[in-house]
Amino acid sequence: GQQVMQIPQYQHVQEGEDFTTYCNSSTTLSNIQWYKQRPGGHPVFLIQLVKSGEVKKQKRLTFQFGEAKKNSSLHITATQTTDVGTYFCAGRKIIQGAQKLVFGQGTRLTINP
Amino acid sequence: DAGVTQSPTHLIKTRGQQVTLRCSPKSGHDTVSWYQQALGQGPQFIFQYYEEEERQRGNFPDRFSGHQFPNYSSELNVNALLLGDSALYLCASSLLVVLRAGELFFGEGSRLTVL
Numbered sequence: 001g002q003q004v005m006q007i008p009q010y011q012h013v014q015e016g017e018d019f020t021t022y023c024n025s026s027t028t029l030s031n032i033q034w035y036k037q038r039p040g041g042h043p044v045f046l047i048q049l050v051k052s053g054e055v056k057k058q059k060r061l062t063f064q065f066g067e068a069k070k071n072s073s074l075h076i077t078a079t080q081t082t083d084v085g086t087y088f089c090a091g092r093k094i095i096q097g098a099q100k101l102v103f104g105q106g107t108r109l110t111i112n113p
Numbered sequence: 114d115a116g117v118t119q120s121p122t123h124l125i126k127t128r129g130q131q132v133t134l135r136c137s138p139k140s141g142h143d144t145v146s147w148y149q150q151a152l153g154q155g156p157q158f159i160f161q162y163y164e165e166e167e168r169q170r171g172n173f174p175d176r177f178s179g180h181q182f183p184n185y186s187s188e189l190n191v192n193a194l195l196l197g198d199s200a201l202y203l204c205a206s207s208l209l210v211v212l213r214a215g216e217l218f219f220g221e222g223s224r225l226t227v228l
Binding site: 006035041042043044045048088090094098100101102104105106108 | 148154155156157158169171203214215216217218219220221222
Protein backbone atom coordinates (compact mmCIF):
# COMPACT_ATOMS: atom_id res chain seq x y z
CA GLY A 1 0.00 0.00 0.00
CA GLN A 2 3.00 2.27 0.33
CA GLN A 3 4.22 1.86 -3.22
CA VAL A 4 3.63 3.92 -6.29
CA MET A 5 3.97 1.72 -9.36
CA GLN A 6 5.28 3.13 -12.61
CA ILE A 7 5.32 1.49 -16.04
CA PRO A 8 7.06 0.81 -18.29
CA GLN A 9 10.48 0.54 -16.70
CA TYR A 10 12.21 1.25 -20.03
CA GLN A 11 11.06 2.76 -23.31
CA HIS A 12 13.10 3.18 -26.47
CA VAL A 13 11.62 5.25 -29.30
CA GLN A 14 12.65 6.77 -32.58
CA GLU A 15 13.00 10.52 -32.51
CA GLY A 16 9.65 12.02 -33.41
CA GLU A 17 7.60 9.20 -31.90
CA ASP A 18 5.36 9.73 -28.90
CA PHE A 19 6.07 8.45 -25.39
CA THR A 20 3.83 7.74 -22.41
CA THR A 21 4.60 6.66 -18.86
CA TYR A 22 1.96 5.62 -16.34
CA CYS A 23 1.85 5.86 -12.59
CA ASN A 24 -0.54 3.97 -10.30
CA SER A 25 -1.26 3.91 -6.57
CA SER A 26 -3.50 1.51 -4.64
CA THR A 27 -4.54 4.37 -2.35
CA THR A 28 -5.71 7.91 -3.04
CA LEU A 29 -3.05 10.52 -3.50
CA SER A 30 -3.22 14.09 -2.16
CA ASN A 31 -1.30 15.24 -5.19
CA ILE A 32 1.23 13.93 -7.64
CA GLN A 33 4.48 15.41 -8.89
CA TRP A 34 6.60 14.53 -11.90
CA TYR A 35 10.39 14.79 -12.04
CA LYS A 36 12.94 14.29 -14.80
CA GLN A 37 16.43 12.96 -14.16
CA ARG A 38 18.97 13.24 -16.95
CA PRO A 39 21.66 10.54 -17.13
CA GLY A 40 24.17 11.24 -14.37
CA GLY A 41 22.04 14.05 -13.00
CA HIS A 42 19.56 14.69 -10.23
CA PRO A 43 15.75 14.79 -10.28
CA VAL A 44 14.32 18.09 -11.48
CA PHE A 45 10.73 19.06 -10.79
CA LEU A 46 8.45 19.25 -13.82
CA ILE A 47 4.94 19.75 -12.51
CA GLN A 48 2.41 19.07 -9.77
CA LEU A 49 -1.19 17.94 -10.20
CA VAL A 50 -3.68 18.36 -7.38
CA LYS A 51 -7.24 18.16 -8.65
CA SER A 52 -9.16 15.07 -9.70
CA GLY A 53 -9.11 14.75 -13.52
CA GLU A 54 -6.61 17.60 -13.87
CA VAL A 55 -4.74 17.96 -17.16
CA LYS A 56 -1.74 20.24 -17.58
CA LYS A 57 0.44 20.90 -20.60
CA GLN A 58 4.01 22.08 -20.94
CA LYS A 59 4.80 22.45 -24.64
CA ARG A 60 5.01 18.84 -25.89
CA LEU A 61 4.39 17.32 -22.43
CA THR A 62 0.86 16.50 -21.22
CA PHE A 63 0.24 15.46 -17.63
CA GLN A 64 -2.98 13.89 -16.38
CA PHE A 65 -4.29 13.06 -12.91
CA GLY A 66 -6.97 10.38 -12.73
CA GLU A 67 -10.52 11.01 -11.58
CA ALA A 68 -9.99 8.82 -8.51
CA LYS A 69 -6.62 10.48 -7.80
CA LYS A 70 -4.93 7.08 -7.87
CA ASN A 71 -3.20 7.25 -11.24
CA SER A 72 -1.40 9.67 -13.48
CA SER A 73 0.29 9.78 -16.84
CA LEU A 74 2.90 11.79 -18.69
CA HIS A 75 2.72 11.92 -22.48
CA ILE A 76 5.39 13.43 -24.68
CA THR A 77 4.45 14.23 -28.26
CA ALA A 78 7.08 14.01 -31.01
CA THR A 79 10.05 13.19 -28.80
CA GLN A 80 13.37 14.97 -29.23
CA THR A 81 16.83 13.85 -28.14
CA THR A 82 16.67 16.39 -25.33
CA ASP A 83 13.83 14.34 -23.79
CA VAL A 84 16.25 11.52 -22.91
CA GLY A 85 16.27 10.70 -19.21
CA THR A 86 14.30 8.95 -16.49
CA TYR A 87 10.87 10.27 -15.61
CA PHE A 88 9.62 9.75 -12.06
CA CYS A 89 6.21 10.26 -10.62
CA ALA A 90 5.99 11.02 -6.91
CA GLY A 91 2.69 10.67 -5.12
CA ARG A 92 1.89 12.34 -1.85
CA LYS A 93 0.00 9.96 0.43
CA ILE A 94 -0.75 9.30 4.09
CA ILE A 95 1.54 6.61 5.49
CA GLN A 96 1.40 5.75 9.19
CA GLY A 97 -0.45 8.97 9.90
CA ALA A 98 2.01 11.24 8.14
CA GLN A 99 1.90 12.71 4.67
CA LYS A 100 4.84 11.43 2.63
CA LEU A 101 6.08 11.75 -0.94
CA VAL A 102 6.58 8.32 -2.51
CA PHE A 103 8.51 8.00 -5.75
CA GLY A 104 7.77 5.48 -8.47
CA GLN A 105 10.56 3.36 -9.92
CA GLY A 106 10.84 5.62 -12.95
CA THR A 107 10.63 5.12 -16.70
CA ARG A 108 13.92 5.41 -18.54
CA LEU A 109 13.45 6.94 -21.99
CA THR A 110 16.07 6.46 -24.66
CA ILE A 111 15.75 7.91 -28.16
CA ASN A 112 17.20 6.84 -31.48
CA PRO A 113 18.02 9.98 -33.45
CA ASP B 114 21.26 32.27 -5.69
CA ALA B 115 22.91 28.96 -4.88
CA GLY B 116 20.83 25.87 -5.24
CA VAL B 117 21.16 22.77 -3.09
CA THR B 118 24.80 21.81 -2.65
CA GLN B 119 26.08 18.44 -1.51
CA SER B 120 29.50 17.10 -0.62
CA PRO B 121 31.38 15.02 -1.38
CA THR B 122 30.25 14.19 -4.91
CA HIS B 123 31.86 10.76 -4.91
CA LEU B 124 33.39 8.57 -2.24
CA ILE B 125 34.49 5.01 -1.73
CA LYS B 126 34.31 3.20 1.60
CA THR B 127 34.77 -0.36 2.79
CA ARG B 128 32.29 -2.50 4.68
CA GLY B 129 31.99 -1.62 8.35
CA GLN B 130 33.20 1.95 7.92
CA GLN B 131 31.20 5.06 8.66
CA VAL B 132 30.37 7.92 6.30
CA THR B 133 29.12 11.48 6.67
CA LEU B 134 27.46 13.32 3.81
CA ARG B 135 26.70 17.03 3.84
CA CYS B 136 24.02 19.23 2.36
CA SER B 137 23.36 22.95 2.20
CA PRO B 138 19.77 23.76 1.25
CA LYS B 139 18.65 26.31 -1.29
CA SER B 140 18.71 29.84 0.05
CA GLY B 141 15.55 30.58 2.00
CA HIS B 142 14.62 26.92 2.56
CA ASP B 143 14.29 25.51 6.06
CA THR B 144 13.57 21.81 5.51
CA VAL B 145 15.96 19.13 4.32
CA SER B 146 15.01 15.64 3.21
CA TRP B 147 17.43 12.82 2.41
CA TYR B 148 16.83 10.15 -0.21
CA GLN B 149 18.70 7.02 -1.23
CA GLN B 150 18.63 6.16 -4.92
CA ALA B 151 19.97 2.75 -5.89
CA LEU B 152 20.98 2.21 -9.50
CA GLY B 153 17.93 2.00 -11.74
CA GLN B 154 15.50 2.77 -8.91
CA GLY B 155 13.50 5.75 -7.74
CA PRO B 156 14.57 7.82 -4.74
CA GLN B 157 13.68 6.21 -1.39
CA PHE B 158 12.89 8.55 1.50
CA ILE B 159 15.29 8.26 4.45
CA PHE B 160 14.27 11.13 6.74
CA GLN B 161 13.39 14.79 6.93
CA TYR B 162 14.73 17.53 9.19
CA TYR B 163 13.12 20.76 10.25
CA GLU B 164 14.12 23.05 13.12
CA GLU B 165 17.07 20.78 13.85
CA GLU B 166 14.84 17.79 14.57
CA GLU B 167 13.99 14.65 12.64
CA ARG B 168 10.35 15.08 11.68
CA GLN B 169 9.68 12.07 9.49
CA ARG B 170 11.50 8.84 8.80
CA GLY B 171 11.29 6.20 6.10
CA ASN B 172 12.01 2.48 6.42
CA PHE B 173 15.72 2.73 7.10
CA PRO B 174 17.61 1.17 10.03
CA ASP B 175 19.10 3.12 12.90
CA ARG B 176 22.49 2.93 11.19
CA PHE B 177 21.19 5.90 9.23
CA SER B 178 21.16 9.06 11.31
CA GLY B 179 21.20 12.75 10.63
CA HIS B 180 21.51 16.21 11.93
CA GLN B 181 20.38 19.68 11.00
CA PHE B 182 22.29 22.76 12.05
CA PRO B 183 20.99 26.24 12.94
CA ASN B 184 21.91 27.47 9.44
CA TYR B 185 19.59 24.74 8.02
CA SER B 186 22.43 22.69 6.57
CA SER B 187 22.29 18.98 7.25
CA GLU B 188 24.38 15.85 7.57
CA LEU B 189 23.57 12.23 6.86
CA ASN B 190 25.58 9.64 8.76
CA VAL B 191 25.67 5.96 7.96
CA ASN B 192 27.41 3.56 10.35
CA ALA B 193 28.59 0.00 9.80
CA LEU B 194 28.39 0.30 6.04
CA LEU B 195 27.08 -2.63 4.03
CA LEU B 196 27.59 -3.38 0.36
CA GLY B 197 23.89 -2.64 -0.16
CA ASP B 198 24.39 0.93 1.01
CA SER B 199 26.09 1.72 -2.30
CA ALA B 200 23.83 4.32 -3.92
CA LEU B 201 23.36 7.92 -4.87
CA TYR B 202 22.34 9.90 -1.78
CA LEU B 203 20.20 12.89 -2.64
CA CYS B 204 19.44 15.87 -0.49
CA ALA B 205 16.27 17.82 -1.22
CA SER B 206 15.31 21.15 0.29
CA SER B 207 11.99 22.91 0.62
CA LEU B 208 10.04 25.31 2.75
CA LEU B 209 7.98 23.52 5.39
CA VAL B 210 5.01 25.81 4.89
CA VAL B 211 4.74 24.68 1.29
CA LEU B 212 6.17 21.18 1.76
CA ARG B 213 2.82 19.52 1.66
CA ALA B 214 2.06 21.04 -1.69
CA GLY B 215 5.34 22.21 -3.12
CA GLU B 216 8.20 20.85 -5.11
CA LEU B 217 11.48 19.47 -3.86
CA PHE B 218 14.76 20.98 -4.99
CA PHE B 219 17.39 18.26 -5.27
CA GLY B 220 21.14 18.55 -5.04
CA GLU B 221 23.50 16.75 -7.42
CA GLY B 222 23.89 13.94 -4.94
CA SER B 223 26.75 12.06 -3.29
CA ARG B 224 27.60 8.77 -4.94
CA LEU B 225 28.73 6.27 -2.32
CA THR B 226 30.44 3.04 -3.27
CA VAL B 227 30.97 0.42 -0.56
CA LEU B 228 33.56 -2.25 -1.30
